[in-house]
Amino acid sequence: MRELAKLLEARLIVAVGDITAFSGDAIVNAANSGLLGGGGVDGAIHRSGGPDILAECRTLRASRLRDGLPTGQAVMTGAGRLAVRAVIHTVGPVWSGGGRGEPELLASCYANCLKLAESSGFESIAFPAISTGVYGYPRNQAGSVAFRTIASFAREHALPGSIWLVFHSEAEANAFLEAISPEASRESPGRTP
Numbered sequence: 178m179r180e181l182a183k184l185l186e187a188r189l190i191v192a193v194g195d196i197t198a199f200s201g202d203a204i205v206n207a208a209n210s211g212l213l214g215g216g217g218v219d220g221a222i223h224r225s226g227g228p229d230i231l232a233e234c235r236t237l238r239a240s241r242l243r244d245g246l247p248t249g250q251a252v253m254t255g256a257g258r259l260a261v262r263a264v265i266h267t268v269g270p271v272w273s274g275g276g277r278g279e280p281e282l283l284a285s286c287y288a289n290c291l292k293l294a295e296s297s298g299f300e301s302i303a304f305p306a307i308s309t310g311v312y313g314y315p316r317n318q319a320g321s322v323a324f325r326t327i328a329s330f331a332r333e334h335a336l337p338g339s340i341w342l343v344f345h346s347e348a349e350a351n352a353f354l355e356a357i358s359p360e361a362s363r364e365s366p367g368r369t370p
């Protein structure tokens with residue numbers, strides 16, 4: 178995992194790589210509401226983490242999440258063989274034009290994951306670009322929702338101290354940095370990403 182930039186007084190680290198290689202307290206899974214695995218980052222997390230994560234998801238589905246995890250919400254499991262303490266699963270909105278509450282739901286994903294991490298006393302958390310794969314959320318708009326939600330959470334909470342946004346390619350990471358550049362300079366006057 179390669180760091181590209183630090184924003185929000187170094188609380189937000191923008192990186193490129195495979196999120197399953199993150200070592201820290203938690204990684205976020207862009208899951209689907211069934212919680213039983215899928216493609217993209219979800220598949221990668223279950224492949225690298227091994228069967229324990231899926232077993233815990235199945236238990237959740239058989240108990241307090243019988244109808245699945247609603248969009249915008251988050252739930253935590255162990256991390257199997259991954260080099261983190263927990264996986265926080267969240268369900269991003271499927272993009273359908275932007276008029277169906279997608280920005281609010283995507284913001285809830287980031288905020289709810291951060292709340293879970295904070296209440297667990299976690300120092301570090303790594304997010305993938307939720308909803309921007311199969312769920313089709315336009316990357317620039319998703320980036321700006323992610324940035325604003327993280328910035329506002331970071332202003333009010335001391336934990337997690339390190340919040341990573343991990344992009345799968347350098348092109349995606351650079352597009353994110355470009356999209357949020359005006360907002361980023363408002364958050365940290367005098368600095369540019």
Ligand code: ADP
Binds near residue numbers: 195197208344
């Ligand atoms: P969603 O269904 O929420 O759109 P996807 O898994 O399809 O989720 O994609 C979310 C983002 O995760 C995409 O930008 C994709 O490029 C990225 N991604 C896929 N695999 C990985 C990985 N191993 N590490 C980091 N990001 C990944």
